[in-house]
Amino acid sequence: MMLRSPQHCAHSSATLISSAQGSCAAAAAAAAVAYEMSYLRVVRAAALAAVSLSLNGVHAASIASISQSTWNSLNKTVGGRLFAAVPFSRPCFQDAVGMVGAFDNTACNAIEENYTNKTFRRNIFGSYMNTEWETCQMTSSQCLLDSNEPTDPLAFTPPRTCNQGSVPSFYIDVNNPNDVAAGFAFSEKTGIPLVVKNTGHDYKGRSSGPNSLALFMHNLQSLTLDKNFKPTGCKNCAGQSAVTMGAGTTFLNLYEFADANNITVPGGADPTVGAAGGYLMGGGHSALSNVFGLFVDRLLEVEVVVPSGQVLIANDHQNTDLFFAIRGGGGGTFGVVISVTTKAFPRMTLPAFKITADILGTSVAAQKTWLTFISSKVVALSKTGWGGYVMPNSGLVYTNPLLNDTAATAEIQEVLDFAVSKFNATVEHIVEQSYLQFYLDFIAPTTVPVGLPFAVTSRLIPVANFATSKSQAELVDAMLPSLTSVPLPILFQVTPLWFTASGADTSGTSVTPAWRNSMWHLTASTSWNFNTTLDERIQIFKNLTANMDILRKATPGGGAYQNEADVYEPDFQRKEFLPATTSICLRDCFIRIILGLKLQQTSSNQEQVRPEAHSRLLAMCWL
Ligand SMILES: Cc1cc2nc3c(=O)[nH]c(=O)nc-3n(C[C@H](O)[C@H](O)[C@H](O)COP(=O)(O)OP(=O)(O)OC[C@H]3O[C@@H](n4cnc5c(N)ncnc54)[C@H](O)[C@@H]3O)c2cc1C
Incomplete structure (x- = not known):
């Protein structure tokens, strides 16, 4: 029988990670495991039969051409841990095209309850956090629910059908290095593309891919x-x-x-x-x-x-x-x-500060006021060890592992006073006794949503842009089109400036050099829903890229963090975007x-x- 998470856990990932809700998180995790286990039984039984199904679209040719004995052999090599993969929401659909599994009301209820629940999704192979990577965007092949209201029948009742989208056709539940070697050998021999999936959080869809065999790394948990x-x-x-x-x-x-x-x-x-x-x-x-x-x-x-x-x-x-x-x-x-x-x-003990204000609600000009102010302070703050997340619409979360509470409070007071006087902000200040406590109190409650199609664009902004008040003003003007056009803009104050300036040897790393001379990693992201049309989706991507172009031009020498980069980053071949690995x-x-x-x-x-x-x-x- 299916385990179910308590009703109040269903739609809030934030509640699942607070310590007070530990039992809730455990229940959700148990539900996820139970769902996966029961589902795998179905999938497993049908796995080898699936290869003879008549698959359509991008899934047709090569997967179907692999002989049953070849699949049998791979399954034996990996100890019976080869599975046919189905999209996360498969059990909610009466009609599905060319895949195993069936409509299952109980399983569907669990999926609906946990559609935006990261912990639940993480355990299930056919789930991708940013759900456009469960879909084949080009062909609109998908199997999605309504992200705003997962019980909305319009998303899953006929004539809607469940299609495989970008979900790999098969996966090996990796248990040891030999499983990976078997995947490589299979791919080499058959020509079936190999994909590696861990949590499925990737913003660029690199852990999914149609017509492929995947290595699911999730269970290597030591x-x-x-x-x-x-x-x-x-x-x-x-x-x-x-x-x-x-x-x-x-x-x-x-x-x-x-x-x-x-x-x-x-x-x-x-x-x-x-x-x-x-x-x-x-x-x-x-x-x-x-x-x-x-x-x-x-x-x-x-x-x-x-x-x-x-x-x-x-x-x-x-x-x-x-x-x-x-x-x-x-x-x-x-x-x-x-x-x-x-x-x-x-x-470590961490003096932590959170400013919360309805900056955007105050006025559009207020956002510019906030950005102008904080842009004038960040370089100095970074030099003494501050880091965290600046929210253009609502405040910031900051901490400093180098200062004791008295020194930290003295340094940050001007920022707190500014936010309180200008935006009527509330301030939370706790001396956290560990990184876990800091994480639970200050970061986890505001983490980015999942279970919806989600696109991101970003820019690593060089320190040089903060040199004078004139350049700061120009920078703010260049950031605003990106920041004001999306619901979720973030200025990540996470670049390793203090670390690099301290003389640390970074020559052994291959990240883009832009990380080493940038002040902020700016991201702007937006989302859509299961029924957004192809033209609308194309326009969403184009708008993100176009708005970011203004900032790209204003930040020469900047770059992009590949994990949170625009999938349509222009000139991505330019040196500053490349990991140094391309030259070795x-x-x-x-x-x-x-x-x-x-x-x-x-x-x-x-x-x-x-x-x-x-x-x-x-x-x-x-x-
Ligand atoms: C909600 C959210 C919050 C985020 N927060 C942060 C953050 O605070 N800091 C930050 O730096 N980034 C953050 N990211 C971005 C994150 O770094 C990327 O999404 C990253 O790709 C996730 O890696 P994954 O292995 O969890 O995901 P997956 O999607 O499973 O994999 C991502 C990529 O890594 C490959 N891969 C996975 N496992 C292996 C393996 N064992 N061997 C080889 N290749 C592998 C996959 O093939 C794919 O190319 C966040 C993303 C999201 C969606």
Whole structure:
């Protein structure tokens, strides 16, 4: 029988992550697992039969051409953990095209209740957090519910049908490195594209892809603390405190583990983003990255399966080119990560401040007033260690791991006073006793929504733009078109400026150099719904890109964070957008491209080709 989460948990991911709602979160997680388990039984039984189904559209040719004995053989190799994949909302649809599964009222109720619940979605393979990546946007092949009202029958009753969209056709529930090697070998032999999926949070759809076989990394959930960690192959290294985590580890689990062990491992803002997957390989920012660097800056070692099937341990002492590539080269590109080891810091006390105001509601001019003021302060604040999130419409969340509460309060007082006097803001101020507590009180309640089609555009804004009051005013004018045209603009104060200025050696990372000289990472995002037309969706993407163009022109030398970049970033081949990995040749001069296409070999004389250029050309579901 299906476990159900309490009714009040259903539509609020924020409530699920507060400690007071722990039982609620547990119930939702249990419901998710129960749903997945029962659903997998159905799926599993039908998995091999599915290959003989007559599939349509982008799913037709190659998957259907694989013989049953080939699938049988793969299934045997991976210990029976090969499954046919179906879109998340499949059980709500009476009619479905070319896929396994069936209408199931009980399962559908659980999906409707948890449609925007990250914890529930995270556990289910066919779910993608930004649901346009469950769809094939180009062909409008989809299987979505109404994000605003998931019980709305218009989304799922005939003539609406459930289509596979961009959800991979099959997946291996990865349990060990051999499963990954089996996936690589299968893909090489058959030509079926291989996709790596962890949590499905990616904004660019890199963890989905039609007509593909996926590696589902979610269940690699180990977490261990070594207080005397020494990188493999290093004889003279001093031991240090480090956490090793499986590829499927998500942030809330990591923070709870760190808290229980009296250590700090700073990480991202969302409880269900994966710490060791795409986040890490794209760079990985946090509220503390100004002082402690990006996640890649703190990586000590990584265990990777490369396309040959070999399991390599990469660090600063062995397989150094692979280590460099993993530290910023992008998820799903150079190999499949099995586990990562990162620095652990002692438990820390964090003076934390939150300003909440209805800035936009006050007047449009008020937003400009706020941005002009905060732009004049941020560089100085960053130099003493401040970081966090500035909300153009509603205030900010700030903390400083370098200052005690008295010093921090004295430094930030001017900002607090300004917000209170100009916008009648309320101020929350707590001296948090750990990163987990800071996270739960200040970050988790305002995290970004999921369970809806969602597009983002962004810009890393160079410090140079803040040099004078004139340049600050020009910057504010250039930011406003992007910030005012979307419901969710954020100025992430997460660039590692203090860390870089402190003399840290960042040469071993391959993130875009723009991270090292930028002050803010600005994102502007918007969403739509299941019934938004193709033309409307195209216009949404175009508007985002066009508004950001104004800021792009005003910020020469800036760049974009690949994990939160515009999928239509213009001139993405330009040097400042490229991870430095594009200029190196891996050991065997082979770069295998995983996403959305048959594995490719890139010979050394083609090494400048950006992996994403391939996926961009071939990702036929992008608009
Ligand atoms: C709500 C939300 C909040 C976010 N907050 C932050 C934040 O605070 N800081 C930040 O820096 N970013 C943040 N991001 C962006 C985040 O970094 C990216 O979405 C990232 O791609 C997520 O990685 P994932 O592994 O969890 O997701 P997935 O979608 O599963 O994977 C993303 C990419 O990584 C690849 N990949 C996953 N696992 C592996 C593996 N084991 N080996 C090789 N490749 C792998 C996939 O193929 C894909 O290319 C946020 C995103 C969302 C949606």
